[in-house]
Amino acid sequence: MKVLILSGDYVEDYEIYAPLKALEMLGVDVHVVCPDKKAGDKIQTSLHFMDGWQTYTEAPGHPF
Numbered sequence: 001m002k003v004l005i006l007s008g009d010y011v012e013d014y015e016i017y018a019p020l021k022a023l024e025m026l027g028v029d030v031h032v033v034c035p036d037k038k039a040g041d042k043i044q045t046s047l048h049f050m051d052g053w054q055t056y057t058e059a060p061g062h063p064f
Helices: 013-025
Strands: 002-006 029-033 044-050 056-063
Touching: 002 013, 013 029, 013 044, 013 056
Parallel strands: 002 029
Antiparallel strands: 044 056
């Protein structure tokens, strides 16, 4: 089975990493694409840290 994940720059780190790894553990052939990126380009992810009830801090995540 093959799966194509569509992503964008600065996607939430865990929203792409967790499904990717779960599918890979099941033996699925997973590919991730991002508009305006070429094969081998990195996708910059972001991390969000909750500071309170309705506020958060955004930080760079892992280059994916």
